[in-house]
Amino acid sequence: MRFRPIYILFIFICLFSSCKDDKASAGGSILEKDDQIWVYADTFPISSSLIKVDSIISLPDSFLLGEMSSSYGTLHADILTQFACPLGFVYPSNATVDSICLCMAYRSWFGDGNTPMGINAYEIDLDEFDYARSYATNIDPQQYVSSASPQLLAHEKVVVASIKTDSVYSTANSTYYPVVKARMSDDFTKRFFTIRDFDSQEAFNKVFKGLYIVSQFGSGTVLNIIDINLAVHYSFSYSKNGTDTVVHDVKSFYANSEVRQINCISYKDQDEVFAKLQADVNYNYTISPANIYTRLQFPMAEIQQRINSRIDEKRPYVNMGKVKVDIDMSDDISTRDKWSQPASEMLLIKESAFHRFFTNRELPSDTCALLAEFTKGTDKNGKNEYFYTYDMSALLTNQLRFSNNPDTLNMVLVPVDIITTTNNNTTYIISIKQQQTVSATKTFSAENADKPMDIEVVYSGF
Numbered sequence: 001m002r003f004r005p006i007y008i009l010f011i012f013i014c015l016f017s018s019c020k021d022d023k024a025s026a027g028g029s030i031l032e033k034d035d036q037i038w039v040y041a042d043t044f045p046i047s048s049s050l051i052k053v054d055s056i057i058s059l060p061d062s063f064l065l066g067e068m069s070s071s072y073g074t075l076h077a078d079i080l081t082q083f084a085c086p087l088g089f090v091y092p093s094n095a096t097v098d099s100i101c102l103c104m105a106y107r108s109w110f111g112d113g114n115t116p117m118g119i120n121a122y123e124i125d126l127d128e129f130d131y132a133r134s135y136a137t138n139i140d141p142q143q144y145v146s147s148a149s150p151q152l153l154a155h156e157k158v159v160v161a162s163i164k165t166d167s168v169y170s171t172a173n174s175t176y177y178p179v180v181k182a183r184m185s186d187d188f189t190k191r192f193f194t195i196r197d198f199d200s201q202e203a204f205n206k207v208f209k210g211l212y213i214v215s216q217f218g219s220g221t222v223l224n225i226i227d228i229n230l231a232v233h234y235s236f237s238y239s240k241n242g243t244d245t246v247v248h249d250v251k252s253f254y255a256n257s258e259v260r261q262i263n264c265i266s267y268k269d270q271d272e273v274f275a276k277l278q279a280d281v282n283y284n285y286t287i288s289p290a291n292i293y294t295r296l297q298f299p300m301a302e303i304q305q306r307i308n309s310r311i312d313e314k315r316p317y318v319n320m321g322k323v324k325v326d327i328d329m330s331d332d333i334s335t336r337d338k339w340s341q342p343a344s345e346m347l348l349i350k351e352s353a354f355h356r357f358f359t360n361r362e363l364p365s366d367t368c369a370l371l372a373e374f375t376k377g378t379d380k381n382g383k384n385e386y387f388y389t390y391d392m393s394a395l396l397t398n399q400l401r402f403s404n405n406p407d408t409l410n411m412v413l414v415p416v417d418i419i420t421t422t423n424n425n426t427t428y429i430i431s432i433k434q435q436q437t438v439s440a441t442k443t444f445s446a447e448n449a450d451k452p453m454d455i456e457v458v459y460s461g462f
Contacts, residue, residue, distance in 0.1 A: 311461025
């Protein structure tokens with residue numbers, strides 16, 4: 001005879017409710033004490049606070065360039081980048097250079113798109129970048145660019161993000177993106193065109209280490225740049241049927257994944273902003289890139305002591321460890337600036353593993369780092385609510401079996417960018433990194449009077 005699941009559940013409930021002591025035991029009247037399974041539920045309060053983040057590892061798929069002031073600080077972003085060598089390329093023997101342009105396509109911008117900003121470029125003339133090394137966003141440009149390095153643009157480029165003077169077509173998503181084009185100086189153009197070291201990237205890097213692209217004025221706009229290249233416009237002639245023909249061509253040198261690219265990011269007034277936000281006991285803030293994160297503190301000693309005292313020294317197993325982080329969306333989302341939107345993906349990671357995880361480019365794991373998506377739902381009153389939800393059951397199960405648990409387990413909320421792939425209708429994460437673009441996530445603090453934060457734990461002993 002086959003039992004349907006509903007009948008099995010009914011039998012389990014009857015056994016569960018028949019227990020007369022204060023322990024919930026499945027099959028308690030049948031099994032010996034040592035073989036009984038105790039099941040309990042508890043709720044533990046969480047504490048929260050803010051931490052300053054001076055830098056992140058720079059692995060940009062896109063670049064930030066510009067300066068923007070907001071209630072979360074004044075973000076300034078510049079770019080240090082090498083350019084990929086066109087391996088084996090050879091200019092025609094009679095080629096002459098017409099001009100070289102710095103071209104930067106941008107997907108979007110943050111802040112006020114009607115505010116002008118000034119851009120210039122300098123050649124990297126000191127240290128050379130190591131492709132095998134990871135660099136932080138608080139890198140010091142003076143280590144790579146000397147004060148003697150001249151401005152490389154023929155004229156400082158003034159950009160107004162909302163005014164699209166030129167564009168480029170992307171075949172990847174059939175979209176036109178606005179492009180900033182700036183003519184390089186004659187001196188740079190002549191020297192760059194003499195470079196013929198195209199046998200290897202290493203040889204090319206020796207004669208041209210890259211560019212330092214800077215925002216020199218304006219504090220209202222940050223561009224989100226998706227492509228950077230140096231376009232060499234040259235011409236050459238050839239004879240056909242006794243007639244000389246002039247050909248005009250372009251060779252582009254790209255800043256891509258084959259070379260080292262670094263976004264230099266700083267906040268001019270981070271300390272003042274941090275002190276102001278920290279004084280707000282009702283809310284926490286997670287601001288990217290590289291500014292402020294939120295720390296969640298779990299009472300590990302209390303959790304371990306409570307669980308061990310109730311399961312009679314059996315092996316602990318956490319069946320559920322639910323943490324809900326509520327997002328404050330009291331402002332009308334349609335009126336917010338794009339940059340102030342909450343992060344789409346938020347990682348909850350052990351603070352002790354923070355540096356190792358991102359340096360080694362690890363992936364989320366149930367015992368170290370948990371990933372949650374920005375979620376919209378409905379509360380018990382029928383009103384919209386926004387949150388991240390984490391299941392810490394595997395992490396707590398693993399943690400409870402340590403003999404040297406800390407009194408408090410510190411974990412950090414980190415906004416992240418993820419790259420996925422799909423195989424056999426299953427989606428896998430293949431890369432995760434700290435968010436390189438701009439976002440601002442305001443969450444209810446653990447001590448908020450209306451929405452205090454806790455962790456709901458259902459656990460058992462075997």
